Amino acid sequence: MDKQILRIPEGTKDIFGLNIKKKREVEKKLIESFEEYGFDEVSLPSFEFFDVFSDERGTTPSKDMFKFVDREGETLVLRPDMTPQVARCVAKYYAEETNPIKICYLGNTFVNNSGFRGKLKESTQIGAELFNASCAKDDALMIEMMIKALLDAGAKKLQVEIGMASFYKALVKEACLDEEESAKLKELISNKNLFAVESLLSNKAIPEGLKDLFLQLSKVFGNFSKVAALMNKTDNIEALKAFERLESLHSELEAKGLEKYITYDLGMLSNFDYYTGIIFRAYTEGSGEPIAAGGRYDSLLSQFGKESPAIGVAVYVDSLLSALEKNEQEEAKNNSDYLIVALAKGRLANQTMEMFKKIGIECEEIFDKTTRKLIFVNEEKKMKFFLAKASDVPTYVEYGAADLGVVGLDTILEEGRQLYEVMDLNLGKCRMCVAGPESARELLQHGELIRVATKYPNIAKDYFVNVKHQTVELIKLNGSVELAPIVSLAQVIVDIVETGSTLRENGLKVLEEICNLSARMVVNQVSLKLKADKINELIDNMREVLREQQ
Numbered sequence: 001m002d003k004q005i006l007r008i009p010e011g012t013k014d015i016f017g018l019n020i021k022k023k024r025e026v027e028k029k030l031i032e033s034f035e036e037y038g039f040d041e042v043s044l045p046s047f048e049f050f051d052v053f054s055d056e057r058g059t060t061p062s063k064d065m066f067k068f069v070d071r072e073g074e075t076l077v078l079r080p081d082m083t084p085q086v087a088r089c090v091a092k093y094y095a096e097e098t099n100p101i102k103i104c105y106l107g108n109t110f111v112n113n114s115g116f117r118g119k120l121k122e123s124t125q126i127g128a129e130l131f132n133a134s135c136a137k138d139d140a141l142m143i144e145m146m147i148k149a150l151l152d153a154g155a156k157k158l159q160v161e162i163g164m165a166s167f168y169k170a171l172v173k174e175a176c177l178d179e180e181e182s183a184k185l186k187e188l189i190s191n192k193n194l195f196a197v198e199s200l201l202s203n204k205a206i207p208e209g210l211k212d213l214f215l216q217l218s219k220v221f222g223n224f225s226k227v228a229a230l231m232n233k234t235d236n237i238e239a240l241k242a243f244e245r246l247e248s249l250h251s252e253l254e255a256k257g258l259e260k261y262i263t264y265d266l267g268m269l270s271n272f273d274y275y276t277g278i279i280f281r282a283y284t285e286g287s288g289e290p291i292a293a294g295g296r297y298d299s300l301l302s303q304f305g306k307e308s309p310a311i312g313v314a315v316y317v318d319s320l321l322s323a324l325e326k327n328e329q330e331e332a333k334n335n336s337d338y339l340i341v342a343l344a345k346g347r348l349a350n351q352t353m354e355m356f357k358k359i360g361i362e363c364e365e366i367f368d369k370t371t372r373k374l375i376f377v378n379e380e381k382k383m384k385f386f387l388a389k390a391s392d393v394p395t396y397v398e399y400g401a402a403d404l405g406v407v408g409l410d411t412i413l414e415e416g417r418q419l420y421e422v423m424d425l426n427l428g429k430c431r432m433c434v435a436g437p438e439s440a441r442e443l444l445q446h447g448e449l450i451r452v453a454t455k456y457p458n459i460a461k462d463y464f465v466n467v468k469h470q471t472v473e474l475i476k477l478n479g480s481v482e483l484a485p486i487v488s489l490a491q492v493i494v495d496i497v498e499t500g501s502t503l504r505e506n507g508l509k510v511l512e513e514i515c516n517l518s519a520r521m522v523v524n525q526v527s528l529k530l531k532a533d534k535i536n537e538l539i540d541n542m543r544e545v546l547r548e549q550q
């Protein structure tokens with residue numbers, strides 16, 4: 001028999017035995033928690049007309065949706081998210097209702113995300129949406145309910161982070177940034193990429209105070225008083241209004257005795273454009289990504305013809321389940337007590353360890369060439385180090401297998417992972433370039449269809465397609481890329497140039513520069529919240545070393 005018939009698509013899974021029992025148990029607990037707060041369950045179709053999730057209403061780019069056409073020629077999509085769908089349902093069945101409407105749901109969502117990233121394409125969400133409710137009290141109620149539901153489902157070391165979408169929107173308006181600049185800045189602030197924020201703003205005609213505030217957004221987070229200090233830096237009325245609202249929410253949460261679960265981060269900016277007020281994410285030990293998220297979306301319903309302020313929360317059941325499972329294993333290994341660092345093996349790892357040595361963190365064993373050990377421990381500092389292939393470092397950090405990593409910007413750009421890029425270590429400085437024989441220069445100037453060989457297809461594609469608007473044929477190679485133009489496999493290459501000697505010795509030249517590169521410290525997004533003290537201390541100490549070196 002053909003074994004092919006037994007396959008299932010990437011990003012899906014069969015769940016059986018004890019695992020499905022556990023999943024159903026967690027789902028039951030979550031739905032019951034929501035029902036205790038007066039939310040009524042609705043069941044909605046798995047697919048809808050495409051319009052329900054189109055750009056301004058949806059959360060998922062069109063290319064990431066599973067689309068198909070029905071017999072009538074209408075475009076349908078498997079729902080990538082449930083909030084717009086619930087909004088559609090409320091606008092339809094509760095058109096005249098002005099009292100609070102409380103709806104909860106359980107269902108699977110479908111996102112056609114890129115392959116081999118271990119992400120599910122079909123996953124389960126349990127959520128609750130509260131309509132016709134506009135007060136800070138309502139925001140606090142939703143956060144309280146989420147915390148109780150997650151704790152009840154077994155989440156440990158729960159941490160909820162709260163941001164304010166309207167605060168950033170007010171600052172962007174004041175800075176008169178266009179849509180593209182605003183989106184880029186949002187991405188950099190979200191990634192806590194202080195250096196890139198600084199360089200993006202450096203040549204913009206924005207008042208210095210406002211520039212500084214954007215910078216602060218990417219580095220200030222924690223308890224309420226830390227974030228409150230930022231308010232002295234602006235007199236933007238909209239921003240101050242947004243902050244006052246956050247202040248009211250903080251008082252409500254304090255009155256409920258929930259402050260131990262809460263931190264604030266005004267630089268936490270959602271990709272979901274429909275959020276108009278607070279946004280929040282819940283993290284727990286054992287998961288490298290949020291296990292629940294939500295926010296206020298006061299204008300989404302008007303897209304469906306009803307005016308209704310609203311706030312919602314969704315629990316990502318599969319992420320919660322894998323966190324609960326990993327938690328048990330990690331507890332057995334005591335890993336939650338350690339800071340785990342992934343290093344790109346080779347010269348960069350050695351240089352990084354030299355820097356760590358300057359701040360009192362040592363691990364001599366890592367330099368021992370005779371050992372085949374992969375993990376090295378500094379018991380006194382409670383740190384674990386491991387050496388990985390450079391291109392795998394961002395992966396270990398994104399999934400939380402390592403709390404932080406040190407790797408070249410080339411790898412970070414190529415891998416495109418969800419990470420906080422917190423520091424430029426000024427090590428391994430080089431350039432990403434287009435190189436080839438002098439005769440190829442003309443081909444680049446005239447935008448001809450050319451063949452490009454590279455170890456970095458994503459960087460090359462981004463440069464040629466988005467920056468140069470030139471169509472190219474990309475050929476992925478794994479090393480000694482300089483060979484490609486010599487043996488006529490490609491006309492040019494995109495590669496790293498450090499001293500330039502490899503190019504020189506092979507009769508090639510830098511034809512265009514794409515960007516400067518250096519090593520960066522990257523941090524897992526959950527670790528930065530759950531191990532905040534340890535990681536912030538390390539970052540501060542490393543910054544001090546860098547300052548002294550300058």
Ligand code: PRP
Nearest residue numbers: 479480481495496497498499500501502
């Ligand atoms: C890198 C890069 C270039 C070379 C540039 O290769 O891909 O080939 O270094 O350095 P230079 O400007 O100082 O000559 P690497 O040594 O990593 O080997 P690989 O090409 O086999 O991957």
